[in-house]
Amino acid sequence: MEKMKQLYHYLRDPHLVARFQQICGVRGTFSRTGTETSGCSSQAADRSHTHNNGACHQHGSGDTESDMGSGEGGKVQTRAAGARKRKTDCNVAKKPTEGSEASPQNGAAVSAATAGGDTAGQLGRSGAGPDPTAERDDGSPPRSSTVKPLRKNSLTGDAGQEFLIENRFLFYLFTFGTELGNELFYITFFPFVMWNVDAFVGRRLIMVWVWVMYLGQCTKDVIGWSRPASPPVVKVEMFYNSEYSMPSTHAMSGTAIPFSLFFMTLGRWEYPVTLGFSLALCWCLLVCSSRIYMGMHSVLDVMAGVLYSALILLFFLPALDLIDGFNLTCRYAPLIIISLHLGLGLFSFTLDTWSTSRGDTAQILGTGAGVALASHVNHLLGLMPDPTPEQLPFTMPAFTAGLVGTAMLRLVLGVLVLMATRAVMKAVTIPLVCRVFGVPSDDVRKARQHMEVELPYRYIVYGAVGFNVLFLVPLLFSYSPLS
Numbered sequence: 001m002e003k004m005k006q007l008y009h010y011l012r013d014p015h016l017v018a019r020f021q022q023i024c025g026v027r028g029t030f031s032r033t034g035t036e037t038s039g040c041s042s043q044a045a046d047r048s049h050t051h052n053n054g055a056c057h058q059h060g061s062g063d064t065e066s067d068m069g070s071g072e073g074g075k076v077q078t079r080a081a082g083a084r085k086r087k088t089d090c091n092v093a094k095k096p097t098e099g100s101e102a103s104p105q106n107g108a109a110v111s112a113a114t115a116g117g118d119t120a121g122q123l124g125r126s127g128a129g130p131d132p133t134a135e136r137d138d139g140s141p142p143r144s145s146t147v148k149p150l151r152k153n154s155l156t157g158d159a160g161q162e163f164l165i166e167n168r169f170l171f172y173l174f175t176f177g178t179e180l181g182n183e184l185f186y187i188t189f190f191p192f193v194m195w196n197v198d199a200f201v202g203r204r205l206i207m208v209w210v211w212v213m214y215l216g217q218c219t220k221d222v223i224g225w226s227r228p229a230s231p232p233v234v235k236v237e238m239f240y241n242s243e244y245s246m247p248s249t250h251a252m253s254g255t256a257i258p259f260s261l262f263f264m265t266l267g268r269w270e271y272p273v274t275l276g277f278s279l280a281l282c283w284c285l286l287v288c289s290s291r292i293y294m295g296m297h298s299v300l301d302v303m304a305g306v307l308y309s310a311l312i313l314l315f316f317l318p319a320l321d322l323i324d325g326f327n328l329t330c331r332y333a334p335l336i337i338i339s340l341h342l343g344l345g346l347f348s349f350t351l352d353t354w355s356t357s358r359g360d361t362a363q364i365l366g367t368g369a370g371v372a373l374a375s376h377v378n379h380l381l382g383l384m385p386d387p388t389p390e391q392l393p394f395t396m397p398a399f400t401a402g403l404v405g406t407a408m409l410r411l412v413l414g415v416l417v418l419m420a421t422r423a424v425m426k427a428v429t430i431p432l433v434c435r436v437f438g439v440p441s442d443d444v445r446k447a448r449q450h451m452e453v454e455l456p457y458r459y460i461v462y463g464a465v466g467f468n469v470l471f472l473v474p475l476l477f478s479y480s481p482l483s
Contacts, residue, residue, distance in 0.1 A: 011300035018232040020292050024174070025167030028234040029146070149238040150175065160238040161230075170293070171236075177290030178237065180283065181250035189257075191414055191469050195477070196407040198394070200386050201264045203375050203470060204320050205257065210368030212256040212312050214344060216249035216305065217361045221351040228298050237294040243357045248297045251305030254287025256313060263317060269394045327372045328379040337376075341369040345459060349451045359448070362458035369459070370466025377471055384474055410482050414473040421468050425461040433457055 010016065018028075145168070149160035165171045179185055186209075194202030225246035235241060258280035266273065288306060291297040297305075327333050348361045378384045387394075397403060430453070434441035437452040448454045477483050 008300070011303065012298045014228040014230075014233045014298065016299055017228050017292055017295060017297075018234070021234050021236075021295065024170045024293055025165060026171075026234050026236060026293070027164035027166065028231060029162050029164065030231040147171075149236060151237070151239040153238045153241050158238060158241070160235050160241075163234045163236065173286070174236075174290040174293040177254075177286035178250065178294055178296075180287050180290075181253050187418065188411065188415065191418070191473070192407070192411050194470060195410045195414055195474065198265070198268070199384050199470070199474070201261070201268070203371055204264060204324055205260055206368060206371050206466075207320065207323065208256055208260045208313070208316060209253060210364055211316055212252050212309055213249055213364045214348070214361060215312060216247055216252045216308065217357050217364075218348050218351060219247060219308070220244040220249065220357060221348070225301070228295060230295065233295040235295045237296055240296060245297055246301050246304060247308050248288070248291050248301045248305035250291050251288045251297070251302045252309040252312075255284050255306050255309040258283035259310075260313060260317065268392055269396065271396060324375075327375055333376050334373055337369050337372045341365040342455075342459060345455050349455055358451075359454055359458055362455050363462045366459040366462035367466035370463040370468075371470050373463075374467045374470035383471075383478075406482060410477060413482070414469075414477075417473050417476070418465050418468060421465050421472075422461060425464045426457075429457050429460050 145165055146162050147165055148162050152159050190202060190206055190209075193205065221244060223246045224244055227241055227243075227245045262276050262280040265271075266276070284306070288302045291302055292299060327337065330336070342365075345362045345365045349358055430444055430447070431441050433439075433453050433456050434447055437450070439447050439450050439453050441447050448457060
């Protein structure tokens with residue numbers, strides 16, 4: 001038991017993440033004051049059990065607007081503590097600053113800032129030694145470059161602290177790996193599979209993704225573990241820093257998607273089995289290691305995400321035929337699909353106070369409901385019929401310029417239709433929902449922090465997007481030379 005506890009603490013240790021980052025060529029630019037202040041805030045947060053999903057919020061001199069979830073808005077308002085608080089002590093983190101407009105989201109450990117916008121963790125060259133990005137005396141190029149996180153924090157708008165990159169190849173590799181679990185990837189990969197590869201596999205892959213991501217997000221809110229502390233960890237990414245940490249949903253999707261794709265196509269498509277498994281394994285390893293590189297997860301978070309996802313697949317994959325058959329043929333399927341996904345959304349919204357993960361969860365459930373409804377409608381109308389067993393297995397086509405060009409044209413035109421759907425539904429849904437529930441719609445970002453606005457907005461908008469992925473776009477293609 002003692003060894004298990006030691007292993008547990010070792011795998012959660014942020015210094016383990018920091019060592020991995022150093023091996024990969026990531027160097028922080030933490031100042032001495034920043035280290036001390038972060039330590040005080042972290043200790044106070046641990047004592048009071050008030051985590052804001054691991055993020056220590058730094059209050060600026062004015063109101064901050066930031067996007068939430070998939071790049072869309074929540075407004076967090078803070079006030080400066082004043083110039084006399086330039087040196088932050090540990091007691092500040094124990095209780096909210098007097099005069100603060102709102103309590104910290106999800107129990108934030110708040111670090112007060114100066115009125116001039118100086119933060120304890122802000123980059124300072126003094127005392128940091130020579131600039132490693134400067135040209136050397138012998139005229140050789142600099143050893144590293146100074147960069148900032150690619151995207152601001154989706155909840156607080158915090159842009160993060162500068163850091164040094166000494167291995168640009170690994171930086172771009174792991175940036176690509178972490179993008180394999182972000183919305184831009186989902187909105188291109190899933191439609192590409194359905195429009196150009198295999199609609200049967202595509203719709204089932206979305207079913208797996210919905211359940212894996214939903215269970216992962218809910219588990220995060222139930223466990224409520226904080227992100228790895230910074231310092232010592234360098235926050236290469238800031239976008240999800242205000243969400244909880246355990247388990248890593250990137251690791252879960254990075255395990256579920258490639259291996260589900262492998263098992264679903266095994267025997268359905270002709271390709272070398274070893275090659276397919278190797279690609280799935282490399283995909284999974286890249287996504288998982290990228291989350292440690294980005295400083296977003298501990299090693300334990302990632303390991304738990306992989307094992308949790310594998311456990312879900314173990315029970316869910318054998319049931320896919322039953323679930324998919326129900327969605328296609330049952331006359332009550334539309335009502336049950338809508339009710340089930342909406343009920344799951346209501347349950348997830350009661351797990352925590354407002355956070356970016358709530359909106360993402362509703363968005364995932366809406367997309368899954370839309371795709372399931374579209375598959376039912378397609379079956380009723382005889383559109384996009386599944387191939388018969390006599391037509392299987394499929395053979396890989398020759399990759400010609402015409403084939404690749406047609407696939408890319410389908411993808412571009414289809415995504416444009418989805419973006420138009422999203423824009424129209426958003427413009428209609430938000431004012432309507434605000435009017436129904438009596439929520440002021442002057443500030444849309446603030447209005448969407450209300451559950452009665454956020455849940456139906458995400459559910460309806462992305463339900464329409466999911467429906468058009470499998471129904472409207474393929475229908476338009478069928479009346480064009482792109483069929």
